[in-house]
Amino acid sequence: MPDFVTSYLGSTLTPGEAGNQFWALVYVFVIFAGVSLAVMSMNWLERKALAHFQIRLGPMRTGPHGLLQPIADAIKLLLKEDIIPAGADRFVFWVAPLIGLLAAFTVYTVIPFGPSQAVSDMNIGILFMLGVSSLGVLGVVVAGWASNSNYPLIGALRSSAQMVSYEVAMGLAVVSAILMTSLNETGTGTLSMIGIVRAQQEQGVWFIFKFFPLGLIAFIVFAIAMVAETNRAPFDMAEAESELTAGYHTEYSGLRWSLFMLAEYAAMISVSSIAVTLWLGGWMRPFSRLLRGSAWDLIFSLFPAVTFMGLAAVAFVGVVRMPRRSDFKVQKIGLAVFGWLLGFIALMLLIIAIAGRSNGAAIPSTVNQSIGYIYWFLLKVAVFMYLFIWYRATWPRYRFDQLMRVGWKVLLPISLTVLVATAIVGILLS
Amino acid sequence: MNSAINATNATMAPVATPYFFYGLATLAIVSAFLVITRRNVVHSALALIVTLLSVAGLYLMLYAPFVAGVQIIVYAGGVMVLFLFVIMLVNIDRSYKEKRFSGLWPIGLAAASALFTLFLFAFIKGRALFPDRMMLLPESSNTQQIAGLLYGDAGKMGQYTFAFEIASLLLLVAILAAVVMTKKRA
Numbered sequence: 001m002p003d004f005v006t007s008y009l010g011s012t013l014t015p016g017e018a019g020n021q022f023w024a025l026v027y028v029f030v031i032f033a034g035v036s037l038a039v040m041s042m043n044w045l046e047r048k049a050l051a052h053f054q055i056r057l058g059p060m061r062t063g064p065h066g067l068l069q070p071i072a073d074a075i076k077l078l079l080k081e082d083i084i085p086a087g088a089d090r091f092v093f094w095v096a097p098l099i100g101l102l103a104a105f106t107v108y109t110v111i112p113f114g115p116s117q118a119v120s121d122m123n124i125g126i127l128f129m130l131g132v133s134s135l136g137v138l139g140v141v142v143a144g145w146a147s148n149s150n151y152p153l154i155g156a157l158r159s160s161a162q163m164v165s166y167e168v169a170m171g172l173a174v175v176s177a178i179l180m181t182s183l184n185e186t187g188t189g190t191l192s193m194i195g196i197v198r199a200q201q202e203q204g205v206w207f208i209f210k211f212f213p214l215g216l217i218a219f220i221v222f223a224i225a226m227v228a229e230t231n232r233a234p235f236d237m238a239e240a241e242s243e244l245t246a247g248y249h250t251e252y253s254g255l256r257w258s259l260f261m262l263a264e265y266a267a268m269i270s271v272s273s274i275a276v277t278l279w280l281g282g283w284m285r286p287f288s289r290l291l292r293g294s295a296w297d298l299i300f301s302l303f304p305a306v307t308f309m310g311l312a313a314v315a316f317v318g319v320v321r322m323p324r325r326s327d328f329k330v331q332k333i334g335l336a337v338f339g340w341l342l343g344f345i346a347l348m349l350l351i352i353a354i355a356g357r358s359n360g361a362a363i364p365s366t367v368n369q370s371i372g373y374i375y376w377f378l379l380k381v382a383v384f385m386y387l388f389i390w391y392r393a394t395w396p397r398y399r400f401d402q403l404m405r406v407g408w409k410v411l412l413p414i415s416l417t418v419l420v421a422t423a424i425v426g427i428l429l430s
Numbered sequence: 431m432n433s434a435i436n437a438t439n440a441t442m443a444p445v446a447t448p449y450f451f452y453g454l455a456t457l458a459i460v461s462a463f464l465v466i467t468r469r470n471v472v473h474s475a476l477a478l479i480v481t482l483l484s485v486a487g488l489y490l491m492l493y494a495p496f497v498a499g500v501q502i503i504v505y506a507g508g509v510m511v512l513f514l515f516v517i518m519l520v521n522i523d524r525s526y527k528e529k530r531f532s533g534l535w536p537i538g539l540a541a542a543s544a545l546f547t548l549f550l551f552a553f554i555k556g557r558a559l560f561p562d563r564m565m566l567l568p569e570s571s572n573t574q575q576i577a578g579l580l581y582g583d584a585g586k587m588g589q590y591t592f593a594f595e596i597a598s599l600l601l602l603v604a605i606l607a608a609v610v611m612t613k614k615r616a
Contacts, residue, residue, distance in 0.1 A: 092472065123573055127499035134507035138479065141511060145472055145518045153518065160515050164508065191496075191573055 014194070016109075016120025027119045031108050039265040040070040046389050053393035064335035065318060080254035085147060088251065092146035097256045100139030100263035104270065106132050111273045112194045114283045114373030125193035126174060129274055130167075133229075136267055137163040140231070140238065140248050143260070147251035155247025158400060159238030162228055165404060166235075169411035170225035173218045176419040177278040180207050180215070183426055197282030204289045206281040211425050214418050219279040221415045226271040228407065230264065233392035237400055272384035273377075280380050283373035301353045301368055304375040308346035315339030450491050458484040471517045475510060482506045496573045 015024035044059070044066065051058025059066025084093055110125045112118040122128050137160055144156020181199035182189030190196060200206055208219045228235040239247030249260045276282060285300045316339045322332045352368055398406070457480065464477035482505045489498035553560075582588035 089470070089472070092476070095476075122495060124495040124499040127496070127503065131499050131502035131507055134503060134511075137507075137511055138514070141514050141518070142472070142476065145514070157515065157518065160511050164511055164515075167508070188574055188577075 012116050014116050014118045014121050016118075016122075024119055028109070031111075031119070032105065035105070035108060035266055035269060036262070038269060039262055040074070042265050042268075042385055043070045043073065043261075045386075046392075049386070049389045050393055064322075064331040064338070067334075067338065074258070077254055077258040082254045082256065083251075085149065085251050087148040089146040089148065092142055093251075094256075096139050096143035096146055097252070097259035097263070098139075099142065100136050101259050101266075103132055103134075103136035103139065104263040104266035107270045108266075110193050111270065112197060112277060112282055113377050114370055115194060115198070117283075117370060117374055118194060121192055121194045124191050126178065126191050126196065126274070126278070129193070129270070130171060130174065133267060133270060134163070134167055136263065139260075139263065143252070144248035147248075149251055151244045151246075151250045152248045155238045155244045155250070159231060159248060162231070162235065162237060162403060162407070165407040166225040166228040166411070169221055169407060169415045170229060172412070172415035172419050173222040173225065174274075174278060176214070176218045176415070176422045177207050179419070179422050179426060180210050183430055187430070193277050193282075196277055197284065200281050201284060201288075206279060206284075208279040211422060214422050214425065215279065217414060218418045218422070219275070221411050221418070222275055222279070224406075225411060226275060227388070227391060228403070230268045230271055230388075232264075232268065232388055234395035234397050235403060236397060237403060242397075268385065268388055269381060272381045272388075275384060276377060276380040283377045285372060285376045298353075301372055302350070304371055305346045305349035305353055307375075307379075308342050308349060312339050312342035312346055315342060451488070454484045454487045454491065457481075458488070471520060472514070475513050475517055478513075479506055479510050482510070494572055496576050 015021075015027055047069065048058040048066065059069040062069045062072045084090060107129045109119040110122050110128055112121070140159045140163075141156045144152040144154075144159070147153070178189055178191060178196070180189075180203075181196055184199065184202060190199065203210070207215045209215060227233075231238045237247075238244075239249065241247075244250070249257055252260060281288075285303075287296075291300075315335055319332055319336045319339060322328050322335065349371065352371060461477040461480040461484065465474045465481065468474045468477060482501065486498040486501040486506065489495075489501060579589050580591060580594045582591055588594075
C-alpha cells in the first residue's frame with residue numbers, strides 16, 4: 001500500500017487518464033471535504049471582513065475571534081425545524097436545493113489544481129464546466145416556484161433572466177480565451193482545462209496579458225459576468241433583502257437553506273477557478289519564465305511555508321493582544337493552539353520544500369512540486385474569493401433594468417468585439 | 431515508480447458498458463413518458479430535463495463528449511430555463527381543469543408506430559450496415575474531429591462547411607427577427 005501511494009505521488013497523470021478508479025475516488029473525497037471546509041472558512045471570513053469594512057468587530061464570542069462560528073452555525077442549522085410550507089409542491093421543494101448542490105459540486109471533477117491534480121482531464125473540460133454550472137440556475141428557479149409564494153417567485157424570475165443573460169457574455173469571453181490556445185504550431189486549440197493551462201505555459205504568457213489589452217478586456221467581462229452568474233452583490237437581485245425578503249429561498253429553513261448557501265459558495269469557488277485557469281495561468285507560479293533557475297525555484301517553493309508562518313504569526317499577535325482577564329483564558333489557549341497548528345503546518349511545508357529538492361530524497365521532489373502547484377492555484381482562487389467580499393462591501397445593488405442593460409448592451413458587444421479582434425490579431429500574427 | 435499506475439492502465443476496460451446504455455435509455459424513456467402524463471406542467475418540464483440529460487449521457491457513452499456538452503449547455507441549461515421561465519407564470523390551477531389529450535391521439539399513435547416500424551425494418555434489413563462491435567475512437571480527439579468536419583482541415587474545406595454556414599445564416603436571420611419583433615415602434 002505505501003508503495004502504491006508513493007507510485008501515485010510520482011505520477012504525471014490524472015486518475016481519470018490513468019483509469020485508476022480508487023485514486024479518482026480518493027480525489028473526489030479530498031475535493032469534497034476541501035470545498036466544504038473552504039465554504040465554512042469563507043463564511044467566517046466574509047462575516048469578519050464585512051464587519052471590519054463597516055468598522056464593527058463581527059463574530060467575537062464563539063471561540064477566539066469567532067473562529068468556531070461556522071461550526072456553531074452548522075450545528076444550529078442542523079437542529080433547526082425543517083419547515084415545508086403548506087401550499088408548497090413538496091417533491092419539487094425537496095429536490096430544488098439538491099439540483100443546485102449537485103451542479104455546483106459536479107464541476108469540481110475537471111478543475112485542475114495542478115498538471116496531474118484533477119479528478120479527470122476531460123476533452124471538453126471548459127464546456128462541461130459551463131454546461132453543468134448553468135444547471136445550477138434550475139435549482140434556483142424551481143425553488144422559487146415550488147415555494148408557492150410571491151417573493152420567491154419574483155426572485156426566481158429575476159435570477160433566471162439574469163443568469164441566462166450573463167451566460168451569453170460569459171461564454172463569448174471564454175471563447176476568446178479558448179481561441180488563444182490555438183496559437184501554436186499545429187493551429188489546434190483545446191477545451192481541456194489542463195490543456196488550456198499548458199497552452200499558456202507553452203506560449204510563455206498568461207492569457208490575461210496576451211494581445212494586450214484584448215485578454216484583459218475578456219477577463220474583465222468574465223469577472224463581471226461571474227459575479228452575476230453566482231447571484232452575488234452587487235448583482236444579488238434574486239435575493240435582494242430590502243425588496244424580496246430573501247428571494248428564492250425565503251421559504252427555506254434549516255438544513256435545506258444551508259444547502260443553498262453551500263451551493264452558492266461552491267459555485268463561487270468554481271467560477272473563480274475557471275477565471276484562474278483561463279486567464280491567470282492556473283497552477284503556474286508568477287514569473288515562471290522571467291525568474292527561472294534553481295535558486296528562484298527554491299525561493300518560490302518556500303512561499304507556502306512562509307504563508308502559513310505569516311498566519312501563525314497573526315494568531316500569536318492575537319494571543320498577545322488578548323485582554324489579560326481570567327475569563328479570556330480559554331480563548332487565549334485556544335488561539336495559541338490554533339497558532340501552533342498553523343506553525344506546525346508551516347514547518348512540515350518547510351521540511352518538504354528543503355528536503356524534497358533533489359531526486360532520490362526520502363520525499364520525492366514531485367511532492368514538493370505538487371504542493372507548489374496547488375498552493376499557487378488556491379492562492380489565485382483565494383484572491384477572487386476576497387474580491388467577492390470586497391464587491392459586496394463596496395457597491396450598492398443594481399436596479400434590475402440597469403442589470404439587464406449592462407448585460408446585453410455593454411458586456412455582450414464588448415465581448416463580441418474582443419472575440420473578433422482576437423481572431424483577427426491571431427491570424428495576422430501567426 | 432509508475433508501475434502501479436501502468437498496471438491499472440494496461441487492464442483498463444472501456445467504461446461504457448451495455449448496462450450504462452440500458453440504464454440511461456430506461457431513464458430517458460420513463461422520464462419522456464412522465465413529460466406527457468404529468469398534470470403539473472412544472473413536473474413535466476423537470477422530467478424533460480431528466481430526458482435531455484440522459485440523452486447527453488448516451489452521447490457520452492458513444493464517445494462523443496462534445497455533443498454531450500453542447501446538449502447540456504443548449505437544451506438542459508438554456509432552453510429549459512426559458513421554458514420554466516414561461517411555465518412559472520402560467521396559472522396551474524386552470525391547466526388542471528383543461529382537457530388533456532385532444533382527439534388527435536390515434537393519428538399520433540399511428541405516426542409513432544410507423545416510425546417504430548421503420549426503425550425496426552432498417553435494423554433487421556440493414557443489419558449488415560451496422561458495425562458488429564463498437565468502434566473505440568479516442569475520446570481525446572472528438573472535438574478536434576468535429577472542428578475538422580465543420581471548418582475544414584489544413585486549408586481544405588470541411589465536409590459540412592457549406593451546410594454549417596447556411597444553418598448559421600438561418601440562425602442569424604432568426605435572431606434578427608426576434609430583435610425586430612421586440613423593438614418598440616416609435
